[in-house]
Amino acid sequence: MVKSLVHLLYEKTSTLPKNTSYYHGVIQQIESHSISPQIYHLLKENGHLEKTPLFFQVRLKQKYDEVLFQNILIKSETDKILNGLENRAIEAIPLKGVYFAEEYFGHLAARGTSDIDILIKEETIEETVQLVKSLGFEQEEEWIPDHFHCSFSKRIPGSPVPLVVEIHWGIVKEKTSYLKMDPFWKEATSLGGHSYIKRLSNQHTFYFICLHGWRHNLDSPRYYLDIIQLIYGMNDRIDLHQLFQQARKDGTLKRMIRTLSIVYGEYPMLENMMRLPVKRQMKGRKGGLFHYWDFIDFQFLSYDTFQHSVREVYNWCFPRKKDIFTELNKKDQESSYLNSIILLYKARLGKGIKATYLLVSGAKQP
Incomplete structure (x- = not known):
């Protein structure tokens, strides 16, 4: 249903459905995927919002307002980091987030975000980490070898979840491509009146x-x-x-x-x-x-070279302990890596058996 609505919103000559039951169904999907702000903004921009049922408008507006307040807070925290980097003459580029919403969706609240992503140059990681820590963020997880970002978080008054800032020095896992960041920095331009803060x-x-x-x-x-x-x-x-x-x-x-x-x-x-x-x-x-x-x-054949595919197969077969419990949807436990990997393969085997049964029996899949 969301797919059909997105079609209608971008095909501006199309007519919106008049069946109220359609909107009861689609609002559930919209909220489950956290895209209420995008849908609300598109409807409003196209002049279609008032053509939808009142309950649908109210639900969308409520989520839109929630995102507005959240994004104002996130922008404030983002600007503290960016201004700190500017003052230290550290080049940085905000990725996604509130600046992406403003520039490409047309409004601060037109796209929800839950964290802050900052791209920096690898040689300035230590300086950037120290700045982020000085602003009250604490390291969220140990640094991951061959990865392209590290995470820090801090509690925000009134928020049930901490705000996370991810410091990126790349955009894909190392050793799964030949991608270099130099062209991205070379073509980046200044953001606002900054000298060191850029936009892609x-x-x-x-x-x-x-x-x-x-x-x-x-x-x-x-x-x-x-x-x-x-x-x-x-x-x-x-x-x-x-x-x-x-x-x-x-x-x-x-x-x-x-x-x-x-x-x-x-x-x-x-x-x-x-x-x-x-x-x-x-x-x-x-x-x-x-x-x-x-x-x-997706998992194994999305890579351009055989060696990159082999590396991803290895990472899937022998993931980090933290990734094991993320896949199991459980908190990291005090257990050996061997016990953790056994738990993972038991869970994968169970899912495989269930999927095979559903396919053979012709039952409807979840």
Whole structure:
């Protein structure tokens, strides 16, 4: 239902449904995926908000206002970090978050965010960490070898969850591509009146958002909306042929083609805005046995080289202890790595047996 509504919102000549039951169903999906602000803003911008039932408007507005207050707080904390970096002459780029919402969605509250992502140069990690700690953030987890960011968090008065800041020095896992950050920094431009705080170019913003969506296997309409909004908002400023050439050089071409093929497959009207030069037929989103092929394709076959695929297979077979308990949806426990990995494989085996039974019996999958 969300998919059909997104189609209607971007195909501005379309007519919204009049059936009240439709809006009762779609509001549940909208809220479960935390995309109320995007839907509210799009409806309002298109002049369609008043054409929807009053209860639907009220629910959307309530979530929109909640995001507005949350994003005001997050922007305040983001600016403290950015101003601190500016004063220390440390180059930095805010990723996603409140600045992304303002620039590409048109309003601070038009896209929810729950954390702060800052891109820096690797040689300034220590200085940036010290600044973040001086602002009350504490290290959330041990640094991950071959990763591309580290996390810090702090309690915010009145908030049930801590605010997390992720300090990035890359945008994909190291040793899974050849991607270098130099071109991103070279084409970045100053943000506002800052000398050291930058914004990514439009081309690199799109590149980053696509890779971010891939990393989450497009498991929420939020990732689709980010990509669709960029295509509709600046399709004349994105050169997909050039972007794919860069992705080929970076070893991320399969990730880009897979991601955009899925998005274009779900929303074919995008071809009218920006033609996709290379497209794969993606069957994995159709459910059934293809659902499990989709997982294999994403987890192991999204890499441009055999060595990158092998490394990801190894990481999946022998994950870090923290990642084991994240996958199990449990808190990290005081147990040996061997016991932890046994728990993980038991859980995976159980899911595999259940999935096989559902496929063989023809039962409806969850």
